[in-house]
Every structure is written in C-alpha cells, then in structure tokens.
Amino acid sequence: MLIVKPRTDALSDLEPIEEPLPSIDAEEIEPRFRAVVGRGGERRGIRLERIYWDGLGRMSTSGKMSTADLVHYTASQMPESGNLASLLRVLSLKWALRRLDTVEDISSMANTNAIIQASPSPTILLTHDKKVQLFNDPFLSMLRQRLPMTDTAQLTKGLRFSIDTHIEEAIATLERNKGKTLNTGFTITVGTQTMKGQINLALAPTHEKSMLIGYISRY
Structure with missing residues (x-):
C-alpha cells in the first residue's frame, strides 16, 4: 500500500543516498x-x-x-x-x-518535476520507499472529478494509492528492460470512496533514488 502525501513543493524532500565506495581490483591499479x-x-x-x-x-x-x-x-x-x-x-x-x-x-528532481508537470495526463512520481513524491494538476483534477469533496485538503489527507505490482518488482523489471514501460492496475481510496484504473510506469530519469513515473492511462 502506498501512502500518498502529494505535494508540489517536494523537490527537496528526498534524503541523500549513501552509496558504498567501489571496490578496487589489483589489476585495476597495475x-x-x-x-x-x-x-x-x-x-x-x-x-x-x-x-x-x-x-x-x-x-x-x-x-x-x-x-x-x-x-x-x-x-x-x-x-x-x-x-x-x-x-x-x-x-x-x-x-x-x-x-x-x-x-x-x-537528471535532477527539478527536471523530473518539469516532465511530470508537462504531461497532459494525470502523472505521479513514486519513490522506492512507496511514497508519491510529486504529482501534476491533471492528477489533482482527476481526484476532484472522481472523488468529489468540497475541500482539497480533505481530499488529499489520508488518500491511499496502491498498484497491483510490488513497486520493488516493477523497478527491477524496468531496470532489466531499459527503454520499456510497465502497465499495471491502480487503486485510489479516500475514506469510503474508491476508484480504479490503469497506469503506465517508467523509470524516472533521476540519480537521487530509484523512482517511477506513473502515467495514468485509464480511470
């Protein structure tokens, strides 16, 4: 289950990744x-x-x-x-x-955000640790249309987003198949309201973390 806390100001919300130093073979220094x-x-x-x-x-x-x-x-x-x-x-x-x-x-988060905002379809950015990091206006419009609530803050508070494929498995599959996309189902729940649809996942062009851009194709 992905807990969604969608924010358009989340560019600096990622924690830095500590990458292990590479090992050096003896032949490499000869x-x-x-x-x-x-x-x-x-x-x-x-x-x-x-x-x-x-x-x-x-x-x-x-x-x-x-x-x-x-x-x-x-x-x-x-x-x-x-x-x-x-x-x-x-x-x-x-x-x-x-x-x-x-x-x-x-591959900065700023450019990734620009890609998401430029998409005409509802689009989100999913992190490896199962959070929605970014979203665009069409995504918010979709929520308002399909899950009508008077208060936008109420709409996004406690909103839950899940995909039918484990996110770790989706990332591994796309890393093995460079340049490909993965289509799967999704479910959004707010209180007692639920909506389902299809989402196309692609590896996000970022270096901070392994992340997925999700383009909602049907809802």
Missing part, C-alpha cells in the same frame, strides 16, 4: 603500457592504469578522434617540465567530472 603513434609517426610510450585508458577511449569516441590524436593534443599543452601520463590522468578525470555534472543536471 599500469598498462601502450605505444601510441601520432599522425606524423611520432611514437610515445605511455603507462596508465586501465581506468584512465578507458576514460581516454570514451573521450576519443565522444570527440570523434583517435586516442593517438588525443594524446598528441594533450602533449601539445604540456609544459616543459610536465609529465604526459599525469596530464592524461588529469584530463581524463576532468572530462569525466564535467560529463557527470551534465548528467546530474539533466
């Missing part, structure tokens, strides 16, 4: 030697840990250039007393952090 040959035939021998080679590979793909070109670009910025391997490590991490900042901006 530097790997590669000979990189530039366009002019200049050969450079570089030793970097695997994670930095992976980072340089992603940078190269994103920039539509070869790793050799990326190394040449980095070497051209290196001061006389600089160390190319160190500079490549810094460049790789700086690029990764900038990409992370971009992704976190896009």
Whole structure:
C-alpha cells in the first residue's frame, strides 16, 4: 500500500543516498603500457592504469578522434617540465567530472518535476520507499472529478494509492528492460470512496533514488 502525501513543493524532500565506495581490483591499479603513434609517426610510450585508458577511449569516441590524436593534443599543452601520463590522468578525470555534472543536471528532481508537470495526463512520481513524491494538476483534477469533496485538503489527507505490482518488482523489471514501460492496475481510496484504473510506469530519469513515473492511462 502506498501512502500518498502529494505535494508540489517536494523537490527537496528526498534524503541523500549513501552509496558504498567501489571496490578496487589489483589489476585495476597495475599500469598498462601502450605505444601510441601520432599522425606524423611520432611514437610515445605511455603507462596508465586501465581506468584512465578507458576514460581516454570514451573521450576519443565522444570527440570523434583517435586516442593517438588525443594524446598528441594533450602533449601539445604540456609544459616543459610536465609529465604526459599525469596530464592524461588529469584530463581524463576532468572530462569525466564535467560529463557527470551534465548528467546530474539533466537528471535532477527539478527536471523530473518539469516532465511530470508537462504531461497532459494525470502523472505521479513514486519513490522506492512507496511514497508519491510529486504529482501534476491533471492528477489533482482527476481526484476532484472522481472523488468529489468540497475541500482539497480533505481530499488529499489520508488518500491511499496502491498498484497491483510490488513497486520493488516493477523497478527491477524496468531496470532489466531499459527503454520499456510497465502497465499495471491502480487503486485510489479516500475514506469510503474508491476508484480504479490503469497506469503506465517508467523509470524516472533521476540519480537521487530509484523512482517511477506513473502515467495514468485509464480511470
């Protein structure tokens, strides 16, 4: 059973998630030697840990250039007393952090709220701990239409929202099937009044917690 305390000002209501630090394998800290040959035939021998080679590979793909070109670009910025391997490590991490900042901006709760508010159909955001975090005006209009009460505060107070699928199971299913949606039934109860319908669930594009956006398709 999902206890609904719908609020449109709930953007800062989520508690931060404490993520465990990743473990490090011995092979991951062992530097790997590669000979990189530039366009002019200049050969450079570089030793970097695997994670930095992976980072340089992603940078190269994103920039539509070869790793050799990326190394040449980095070497051209290196001061006389600089160390190319160190500079490549810094460049790789700086690029990764900038990409992370971009992704976190896009997947912020503010943007998720904008997606929900832009939906023309009744839409809610369900958290992993079984709470309705956000909702839009069409959702509130649906409640007023199907569960008529004179007082909006009375309508939302004690309102209960349940789905026919366990929310943990729904999240796991959608995480296994990226880009898919899951249709299931829902029930809303306020006092002695009840309404049922169908809801389409999708993984919310957020990084704070695993959450679901629910688009009510029939009621």
